[in-house]
Amino acid sequence: MEIIIEILSIPLVQSILKIVFIILLFAMPLGTVLTLMERKWSAMIQDRVGPNRANIGNYTGHGLLHLAADGLKSIFKEDTIPKGANGFLYLIAPFFGMIAGVATFAIIPIAGPIGDFTFQVTDIEPGLLFIFAITSLSVYGAVLAGTSSNSKFALLGGTRASAQMISYEVFMGLALMGIFMVYGSTRVSEIVDGQNEYWFGNLIPMWGVFTQPLGFILFFTALIAETKRAPFDAPEGESEIVAGYFLEYSGMRWSAFMLSEYIAVAAVAVLTTTLFFGGYHVPWLHLWESAPQWLVTLLQVMKFSIVTIFFCWMQIQLRWTLPKFRFDQTMALGWKKLLPLSLANTALTAVVILAFM
Amino acid sequence: MTIASGYLPILLMILLGMLLAGTFTLVGLYLGPRLRNKVKDAPFESGFIRDGTEGSRYDVKFYMTALVFLVFDVEIVFLYPWTVQVRELGWFGFTAAMIFIGVLVLGLAYDWKKGALEWE
Amino acid sequence: MELKVKQVKRVDGVKEAFYIPATFGGLRLTVKHFFRNLLGSKDVVTINYPEEKRPISMRWRGRHRLTRKNDGFLKCVACYMCETVCPSKCIHIEAGEHPDLSIEKYPFRFDIDELRCVFCGLCVEACPKEAIRMDTGVVAMAYSSRKTFDFTRDLLRDEYDPKQHESPKYADEDLPRPDSSETALPNSQGIPAA
Numbered sequence: 001m002e003i004i005i006e007i008l009s010i011p012l013v014q015s016i017l018k019i020v021f022i023i024l025l026f027a028m029p030l031g032t033v034l035t036l037m038e039r040k041w042s043a044m045i046q047d048r049v050g051p052n053r054a055n056i057g058n059y060t061g062h063g064l065l066h067l068a069a070d071g072l073k074s075i076f077k078e079d080t081i082p083k084g085a086n087g088f089l090y091l092i093a094p095f096f097g098m099i100a101g102v103a104t105f106a107i108i109p110i111a112g113p114i115g116d117f118t119f120q121v122t123d124i125e126p127g128l129l130f131i132f133a134i135t136s137l138s139v140y141g142a143v144l145a146g147t148s149s150n151s152k153f154a155l156l157g158g159t160r161a162s163a164q165m166i167s168y169e170v171f172m173g174l175a176l177m178g179i180f181m182v183y184g185s186t187r188v189s190e191i192v193d194g195q196n197e198y199w200f201g202n203l204i205p206m207w208g209v210f211t212q213p214l215g216f217i218l219f220f221t222a223l224i225a226e227t228k229r230a231p232f233d234a235p236e237g238e239s240e241i242v243a244g245y246f247l248e249y250s251g252m253r254w255s256a257f258m259l260s261e262y263i264a265v266a267a268v269a270v271l272t273t274t275l276f277f278g279g280y281h282v283p284w285l286h287l288w289e290s291a292p293q294w295l296v297t298l299l300q301v302m303k304f305s306i307v308t309i310f311f312c313w314m315q316i317q318l319r320w321t322l323p324k325f326r327f328d329q330t331m332a333l334g335w336k337k338l339l340p341l342s343l344a345n346t347a348l349t350a351v352v353i354l355a356f357m
Numbered sequence: 358m359t360i361a362s363g364y365l366p367i368l369l370m371i372l373l374g375m376l377l378a379g380t381f382t383l384v385g386l387y388l389g390p391r392l393r394n395k396v397k398d399a400p401f402e403s404g405f406i407r408d409g410t411e412g413s414r415y416d417v418k419f420y421m422t423a424l425v426f427l428v429f430d431v432e433i434v435f436l437y438p439w440t441v442q443v444r445e446l447g448w449f450g451f452t453a454a455m456i457f458i459g460v461l462v463l464g465l466a467y468d469w470k471k472g473a474l475e476w477e
Numbered sequence: 478m479e480l481k482v483k484q485v486k487r488v489d490g491v492k493e494a495f496y497i498p499a500t501f502g503g504l505r506l507t508v509k510h511f512f513r514n515l516l517g518s519k520d521v522v523t524i525n526y527p528e529e530k531r532p533i534s535m536r537w538r539g540r541h542r543l544t545r546k547n548d549g550f551l552k553c554v555a556c557y558m559c560e561t562v563c564p565s566k567c568i569h570i571e572a573g574e575h576p577d578l579s580i581e582k583y584p585f586r587f588d589i590d591e592l593r594c595v596f597c598g599l600c601v602e603a604c605p606k607e608a609i610r611m612d613t614g615v616v617a618m619a620y621s622s623r624k625t626f627d628f629t630r631d632l633l634r635d636e637y638d639p640k641q642h643e644s645p646k647y648a649d650e651d652l653p654r655p656d657s658s659e660t661a662l663p664n665s666q667g668i669p670a671a
Contacts, residue, residue: 015366044514079385083398099374122366151400166426173433180440252385321503328476
């Protein structure tokens with residue numbers, strides 16, 4: 001027993017446990033279920049039935065078995081490599097999206113710390129700067145997939161993806177400057193704790209969405225563009241370049257792209273939750289001072305999960321609501337509207353902070 | 358927490374991501390069938406017979422976007438220290454940052470006027 | 478002739494430039510549908526095909542059937558009207574001599590290649606005896622081999638409504654039948670079916 005506790009107190013072992021918990025029990029299942037939920041929810045939005053056929057005997061689970069069916073199907077699909085493709089780059093392209101999606105969860109706290117133990121894989125000082133670094137990595141996935149496929153459509157998708165993603169990275173960074181100013185840190189745990197303050201006594205929590213409403217809209221827009229989902233899906237452009245940069249992929253490698261897209265959706269949701277919706281902090285819970293620690297942690301995990309799932313749902317809802325931007329419109333929206341707006345937001349936030357605080 | 362121990366978990370996460378993608382690739386390679394033929398190996402172009410190569414000729418717009426991106430990304434990197442220390446630096450820091458942003462906005466205005474941001 | 482062109486006036490104001498109000502307008506609609514369907518599939522118009530079938534019109538033309546008289550004989554008198562009128566030449570009839578001398582002819586073979594058929598219904602209109610109909614309501618025919626689409630006389634005749642005729646008993650059961658191996662027609666390309 002003592003040996004177990006001793007082993008568990010090694011930081012590396014704790015980190016591994018947290019990684020396993022956050023990735024394999026939170027991020028991956030969420031991403032996987034989202035692939036089905038996208039289809040099911042879009043069916044509800046469009047008055048359809050959605051997937052409901054995969055079955056074991058008479059059990060269909062309202063389409064839940066499609067997850068297993070899709071997985072099995074793509075495992076046993078042929079893995080094609082187009083003629084003239086650059087084999088090595090073609091091979092490693094799916095890795096980038098997956099790494100970017102998974103590594104985002106490294107700095108996300110899903111519940112408050114108990115003593116020395118944090119529910120966060122690592123709390124590095126640069127914090128969100130790491131997020132910018134790692135999301136830039138997913139550009140490589142798109143570009144490498146596009147250029148290595150030896151296909152015109154894939155190349156078009158890859159170049160579009162690169163231009164769009166590097167553009168929206170700028171606005172993502174600029175949109176977060178307000179948050180950095182308000183909470184005075186780039187470290188995620190400090191930003192989350194800063195959102196546990198309240199205005200007017202205990203009336204309104206100082207969530208990012210209230211302190212930075214414009215920043216929230218800009219950040220959310222930029223992140224949706226980063227994941228290359230509708231309405232910013234010109235790089236994938238189903239109706240023109242078929243699937244864009246991962247057009248030539250098939251079988252499990254295609255699934256890797258698909259899964260990393262949905263993990264990115266989940267990552268966008270957790271980032272939005274953490275930075276703009278108080279993270280794991282349950283609003284007004286501090287008023288109940290005698291709350292037992294386990295209940296507080298449980299409530300925090302629940303609040304975090306609910307808000308995360310809400311934003312996953314929100315992204316899917318937006319995808320099936322908004323018409324797609326043409327590529328020139330995407331770029332014009334970014335450089336001509338979001339960029340001046342986010343610069344103005346930065347300046348305004350600075351003025352308000354300096355003048356009133 | 359030393360710097361190394363803070364970043365070690367991130368390395369582990371990256372390795373986990375590579376492991377996942379690698380598993381996906383290997384599983385597909387070994388369990389899927391391999392029935393190749395000429396048509397299947399050809400790049401997909403909506404059923405049209407391939408004409409020419411894509412080569413490496415891109416629209417110059419992509420280079421322009423990359424340049425503008427570079428400028429603003431560097432700008433952001435320079436602004437982060439100020440945003441974190443905005444209270445401590447006060448109005449002096451604000452003025453400095455605004456001058457810096459102003460120069461870049463001039464650059465943006467120039468790009469805009471020259472048509473570097475137009476995608477027709 | 479002057480074409481009437483309706484000009485749609487594009488609103489291009491500040492409200493549209495910011496996208497946000499329009500986004501919320503769209504979200505209101507989709508969220509409404511989402512929650513209505515989440516709480517009990519009210520708006521879903523999908524017909525779950527194999528389990529539910531869409532009601533088809535009385536005039537809907539499906540697979541052919543050969544009707545029978547009250548005594549069970551086929552009404553068909555092998556007059557070749559349908560074969561003649563058929564635009565896709567998918568009907569193939571061979572007349573046979575009927576043992577009952579009051580009946581002149583009967584179809585010894587009556588084959589329809591349903592793959593060639595264009596479901597125009599001209600055979601039904603041409604028939605003087607109302608012997609052929611397309612009211613089986615068979616919406617989709619999906620078989621794995623071409624041969625299965627060559628419907629012989631007996632297959633066509635067997636397509637009856639089981640609710641009306643409980644145990645099919647054919648009065649011409651004793652009549653000479655074509656050898657079962659010959660039932661398959663050469664198909665349109667003249668290639669004998671496998």
